[in-house]
Amino acid sequence: QSVLTQPPSVSAAPGQKVTISCSGSSSNIGNNYVSWYQQLPGTAPKLLIYDNNKRPSGIPDRFSGSKSGTSATLGITGLQTGDEADYYCGTWDSSLSWVFGGGTKLTVL
Amino acid sequence: QITLKESGPTLVKPTQTLTLTCTFSGFSLSTSGVGVGWIRQPPGKALEWLALIYWDDDKRYSPSLKSRLTITKDTSKNQVVLTMTNMDPVDTATYYCAHRPRSPNRMHNWFDPWGQGTLVTVSS
Numbered sequence: 001q002s003v004l005t006q007p008p009s010v011s012a013a014p015g016q017k018v019t020i021s022c023s024g025s026s027s028n029i030g031n032n033y034v035s036w037y038q039q040l041p042g043t044a045p046k047l048l049i050y051d052n053n054k055r056p057s058g059i060p061d062r063f064s065g066s067k068s069g070t071s072a073t074l075g076i077t078g079l080q081t082g083d084e085a086d087y088y089c090g091t092w093d094s095s096l097s098w099v100f101g102g103g104t105k106l107t108v109l
Numbered sequence: 110q111i112t113l114k115e116s117g118p119t120l121v122k123p124t125q126t127l128t129l130t131c132t133f134s135g136f137s138l139s140t141s142g143v144g145v146g147w148i149r150q151p152p153g154k155a156l157e158w159l160a161l162i163y164w165d166d167d168k169r170y171s172p173s174l175k176s177r178l179t180i181t182k183d184t185s186k187n188q189v190v191l192t193m194t195n196m197d198p199v200d201t202a203t204y205y206c207a208h209r210p211r212s213p214n215r216m217h218n219w220f221d222p223w224g225q226g227t228l229v230t231v232s233s
Contacts, residue, residue, distance in 0.1 A: 035219035047221035088156050092216045095172050098158040
């Protein structure tokens with residue numbers, strides 16, 4: 001049972017938009033920055049978003065992040081088949097530890 | 110360019126101690142604000158954070174695994190070592206190390222990039 005709650009799966013058609021939610025509490029998301037990671041099948045996770053809404057260099061602007069209160073959201077527009085992956089949110093927790101969400105599997109129909 | 114690579118045994122027996130080494134390049138753990146973390150992922154399951162060591166040797170551990178984990182650094186060798194005692198089959202997972210980019214705030218963390226991971230199987 002993860003401290004951060006994500007939907008197990010989401011799906012959308014190519015070219016469409018999808019959002020992935022990450023719900024936490026005042027002990028984690030509410031008072032800390034959120035980052036998002038993409039894990040393509042059989043590969044290591046890759047940073048997509050940090051500081052709630054910043055993209056590292058090389059990450060297309062189709063990927064966006066936002067945070068409101070104790071929840072965060074990852075948005076992906078112009079879906080491509082290559083976006084099929086598992087997506088994880090993460091943040092610091094007041095227990096002095098890092099926490100990840102349970103992960104969301106994105107299917108591009 | 111920052112790179113990290115995990116190394117260690119691929120198979121350990123129950124009750125044994127696991128020792129994993131993360132060898133990195135492109136940054137120094139003596140640089141203020143930098144850190145290295147360890148994360149694992151059981152087959153088909155979610156990521157689980159294990160430990161984090163900061164530039165000044167401050168350390169943080171997963172509360173649920175704290176009694177079994179030790180993280181250390183060797184700045185001269187550009188290595189971070191994670192030991193986990195009393196291994197059990199449920200500890201079978203791919204273990205990743207990752208770079209914690211420079212930030213003076215210890216609660217301001219994210220991981221980029223990650224190593225390729227190493228699969229550790231616990232079985233007799």
